[in-house]
Amino acid sequence: MTDQTTLEQEMAAEQRHLDRVYARLAELRQSAARAEREGYRLAKVGNFGALVERDAMVFHAAQRRHLLDAEHEGLVFGRLDLRDRSVLHVGRLGVRGENAETLVVDWRAPAAAAFYQATPAQPLGVVRRRTIQSSAERVTRIEDDLLDPAAAPPEMPVVGDGALLATLSRATGRGMRDIVATIQREQDEAIRSPGSGVTIVSGGPGTGKTAVALHRAAYLLYSDRSRYAGGGILVVGPSTVFVEYIASVLPSLGEETATLHSLGSLFPGMSATRTDPPDVAAVKGSLRMRRVLERAARDAVPDGPEELRLLYRGQLLRLSRAELDTIRTRALPRGARRNEARRAGFDGIFAALWAQARKLGVPGLPEQRLFDDELVDRTEFREFLKAWWPRLHPRHVLGWLARPERLRAYAQGILSGAEIRVLTAAWRTLDRDGLTIADIALLDELDALLGQPMKPARRRRDPFQLAGGVRELSTFADRQRAERAAARERPADYRDYAHVVVDEAQDVSPMQWRMLGRRGRLASWTVVGDPAQTAWTGDPVELTRAREQALGRRKRHEFTLTTNYRNSAEIFAVAAAEIRTVHPDLPLPTAVRSTGVHPVELRVPATELAARTVEAVDALLAEVAGTVGVITPVPRRDEVACWLAHLDSPRLQVVTSLQAKGMEYDGVALVAPGEIRADPGSGVRTLYVALSRATQRLTTLDPLD
Numbered sequence: 001m002t003d004q005t006t007l008e009q010e011m012a013a014e015q016r017h018l019d020r021v022y023a024r025l026a027e028l029r030q031s032a033a034r035a036e037r038e039g040y041r042l043a044k045v046g047n048f049g050a051l052v053e054r055d056a057m058v059f060h061a062a063q064r065r066h067l068l069d070a071e072h073e074g075l076v077f078g079r080l081d082l083r084d085r086s087v088l089h090v091g092r093l094g095v096r097g098e099n100a101e102t103l104v105v106d107w108r109a110p111a112a113a114a115f116y117q118a119t120p121a122q123p124l125g126v127v128r129r130r131t132i133q134s135s136a137e138r139v140t141r142i143e144d145d146l147l148d149p150a151a152a153p154p155e156m157p158v159v160g161d162g163a164l165l166a167t168l169s170r171a172t173g174r175g176m177r178d179i180v181a182t183i184q185r186e187q188d189e190a191i192r193s194p195g196s197g198v199t200i201v202s203g204g205p206g207t208g209k210t211a212v213a214l215h216r217a218a219y220l221l222y223s224d225r226s227r228y229a230g231g232g233i234l235v236v237g238p239s240t241v242f243v244e245y246i247a248s249v250l251p252s253l254g255e256e257t258a259t260l261h262s263l264g265s266l267f268p269g270m271s272a273t274r275t276d277p278p279d280v281a282a283v284k285g286s287l288r289m290r291r292v293l294e295r296a297a298r299d300a301v302p303d304g305p306e307e308l309r310l311l312y313r314g315q316l317l318r319l320s321r322a323e324l325d326t327i328r329t330r331a332l333p334r335g336a337r338r339n340e341a342r343r344a345g346f347d348g349i350f351a352a353l354w355a356q357a358r359k360l361g362v363p364g365l366p367e368q369r370l371f372d373d374e375l376v377d378r379t380e381f382r383e384f385l386k387a388w389w390p391r392l393h394p395r396h397v398l399g400w401l402a403r404p405e406r407l408r409a410y411a412q413g414i415l416s417g418a419e420i421r422v423l424t425a426a427w428r429t430l431d432r433d434g435l436t437i438a439d440i441a442l443l444d445e446l447d448a449l450l451g452q453p454m455k456p457a458r459r460r461r462d463p464f465q466l467a468g469g470v471r472e473l474s475t476f477a478d479r480q481r482a483e484r485a486a487a488r489e490r491p492a493d494y495r496d497y498a499h500v501v502v503d504e505a506q507d508v509s510p511m512q513w514r515m516l517g518r519r520g521r522l523a524s525w526t527v528v529g530d531p532a533q534t535a536w537t538g539d540p541v542e543l544t545r546a547r548e549q550a551l552g553r554r555k556r557h558e559f560t561l562t563t564n565y566r567n568s569a570e571i572f573a574v575a576a577a578e579i580r581t582v583h584p585d586l587p588l589p590t591a592v593r594s595t596g597v598h599p600v601e602l603r604v605p606a607t608e609l610a611a612r613t614v615e616a617v618d619a620l621l622a623e624v625a626g627t628v629g630v631i632t633p634v635p636r637r638d639e640v641a642c643w644l645a646h647l648d649s650p651r652l653q654v655v656t657s658l659q660a661k662g663m664e665y666d667g668v669a670l671v672a673p674g675e676i677r678a679d680p681g682s683g684v685r686t687l688y689v690a691l692s693r694a695t696q697r698l699t700t701l702d703p704l705d
């Protein structure tokens, strides 16, 4: 029998199993549809119990159908032949036959763990591990590993030569893809780490930290659905570009369960995508900013009333600026929140005016309660109160910091003169350019200091409202179901997550750790990152302190990943040489894949940079089947995007060196790497990130002066 025949026979055998699974899946879909119909029939019975049952049936049937659809493609991807001659197929979800026999084991189930953990040294009862690729219900490829040759029956064939490498050579799409079929042992250990405490995953570029973090979220959901689906999982990444890239990795996480945010979108109602230069980010991210913000949150409103003058029964009552300040300060003892202490401030004003009126011997002065009522009836008095102690939104107060004289006063003795100058310059254009990502953590801190402004009660969304304003006529069970769906919609500033995943954690500043900590008080955590890729140039001690505070005393489980699956060995060699210039002894991952194609390093006259970049990007688009990323120094992004605008390819993306964090492209054109390196604080580390984004081709273009 030739090898080709063996391969064909083995593929045919897998196809038969796949056919059986998909046939069963079709039955399950039908039975889900039947359950929905049955649910509606129950409704006709009309009693309370039947309606509730109907509700549950319809809800679960719909959920099941959604899951079956979401995981349809590539449903079965693995097979284990065990020592006891039994066979297990592993897939994206568990499927049982009509006699309850197991057709597919869910990849997250304990029985599937051996698929990822077995090695020739420790076969864990597995004789042969097979990876199955399929497309549109057809088996397209199979790859075997013989893990326990001594236990293999003589007729057991072994085909293919490496599922992992085959997978890694596929073209990169706009979104990250899942790795369920080829998760490696060290990754699997991190994915299946205990649900409680803090799981910390570190490793160099391309070692699968993001992939592991997301698969871990899916694993947790499987292992304790009610806890994680109930509380929700928050996934935080550095930028919007990155969050879009990872959004579709695991459909099974579902929108109701996992909330994805960039650090710039965590504060409700605000969304920032601008980055600050490292020196500005270091000041804005420092814990010392908390003290600066505390002062601001207690200060008088800029352009507020200078004094209060009130004619009362022919007498002038007057509170000077100094008296108003004293009342405000008294109403705000340490730790009080300004928006919540508003009442106390107003009481202070009433008391001071009453005392003054008494002292002046105002004729016919009523008791204080009536005196207060008289004042409240006066429009100009109410206007004064609102102007003197308005409800403050954090964005107002951040605006005060953009006034140089105020910033100097608040930062006096906390920040150095140079730091104040850096901030002043950065915020000079706040109104024109809008917030940066680092500003969002300051807003969140201010929000904690100010407390909630009393908002007018928001109308609850009516779950029965149909388009066009027609209110649905519904039965009791419909209402219950709709109510439940509305309850699962988390409010915009939800903070009780059951699990928080922090990706690219090396770039989270101390103030950002505080912002995350406020959302994970009840959570277990997965924190993934690589210190060598950090752009943080501030105080490392502060950073550790803030991070430890956010994570609390929870038990730590640490994992290190050591293989780079992204870059070809030739590309990673260039990135490695760069980081070695500042960290000569840093342990680096090993890149497993060699393409024989070396990166192209071009030095071009500055005047030709635009033309040569266009040429290089054109060439990359022709050479790779997947995406091409153009990475630029931050100030050059828009200029470079203009050069390339005419190319108009959905495979092309232009990003700054900071937005490139966590991203991956098949081809990368890196414009002006020297300018990225030139930043004295984090230049080399940022360049290391940029150089390690490509899977197949890398071209660098350095302009010569």
Ligand SMILES: Nc1ncnc2c1ncn2[C@@H]1O[C@H](COP(=O)(O)OP(=O)(O)OP(=O)(O)O)[C@@H](O)[C@H]1O
Binding pocket: 164, 167, 168, 177, 178, 179, 182, 183, 184, 187, 203, 204, 205, 206, 207, 208, 209, 210, 211, 212, 530, 533, 565, 566, 661, 662, 663, 664, 692
């Ligand atoms: N076991 C695996 N099988 C197949 N592909 C994998 C595996 N592990 C990682 N990859 C692929 O390697 C690439 C890099 O993974 P990922 O982005 O998770 O790495 P990372 O450690 O977060 O990288 P970085 O720190 O550079 O952002 C992705 O394309 C991912 O799909």
